[in-house]
Amino acid sequence: MTTVFQRNAADEISDPSIQMPHRILETSTHQFPIDVLAQRLEQYLADPSSVQEKYPWAARIVMGFPVSSWQRHLVWHVGQKARFISAVWSGAGLGSYLTNEWLGSSAGSKALAENSEILIDGQQRLHSLEEYFMDRLAVPDAQGQPRTWSEVGNSERKRFLSTIFAHSTVCSDDELALRKTYDLYAQGLVPRAHDQRAVQ
Template sequence: MTTVFQRYTGDEISDHSIQMTQRVLETSTHQFPIDVLALRFEQYLADPSSVHEKYPWAARFVLGFPVSSWQRGLAWNAGQKARFITAVWSGAGLGSYLTNDWCGSAGGHMAMDENSDILIDGQQRLYSLEQYFLDQLAIPDAQGMPRVWSEIGNSERKRFLSTIFAHSSVSSDDEKALRKTYDLYTQGLAPRAHDQRAAQ
């Protein structure tokens, strides 16, 4: 049996009225090492109160990023977190995390407008990194012994931190568009129940 595949079809048989799902906001993606995230987290831990003052509306912070109240909560279990960290060590593909680069100042005060600089997608993966960096997650070494971050020497830390984790970003103050973007990013990887979607 021969299967026919054509990258493009002839105009005479295509239906121009059909349109498939497309992105809501223009997205850019850059390849950065995990060290960029670790540095941000280090800076956050040095003065968390000032970060909380800057984003008073944040439901929580993950690796120093504010997370909006309309996103689902932390859901991964210990096994899922450990598998992600093991994937970093083994050089597996990590996908990408998505942030909103837009920042609006709330009337000249130190506080930023809601949805400024938020983490939109990747919360579970970034929280896994946070717990690992804080020794709250032990990962088996090459001999199968559980190890926390503080036990690992600098050469191995450098290898981990140099792993590329793609950073995608949008830039918008439109919460409706941000919610739709959140739903689109999450629906294909880990389907959300209706009550977990941001755009209701």
């Protein structure tokens, strides 16, 4: 049987009652260099206690972003982290990371409401960057020798930091929609185990 691709369905055979899934939350995407993330990490490291005061509900902070308690733990092993960093050096596509722009205030406190500014997708990749920048991860150089960030010269650092890593954002205070978005983002890559999903 030969199948012919048709970009548009013929009106007489299309069924208007068939509806495919829709985006849960409107998403915007911007192209930023990794340097933007490095600057955020620098700001966090300059005063980590103020960031922890701002997000007391966060399960952890990754590259200065709060991560909610309903997201999976840090699960990438050293090899996966090193492969990601090597992909950055090699110019491979990095996909995008997703954050929530929504800001809610907690009554009578400096803390922001839960789910404010959370990192929704990209935790493993951003944590790999953080580990590398903090010299807790080494990756092979062009000769195959393991190198940490502090061993790399400024011209090579500039090349790495100028690599584009797309930043996608949503803006919502609806935790269920955020959880569904979190689960949806994992479907096209490495599916999360059932116990790692936010919506059970």
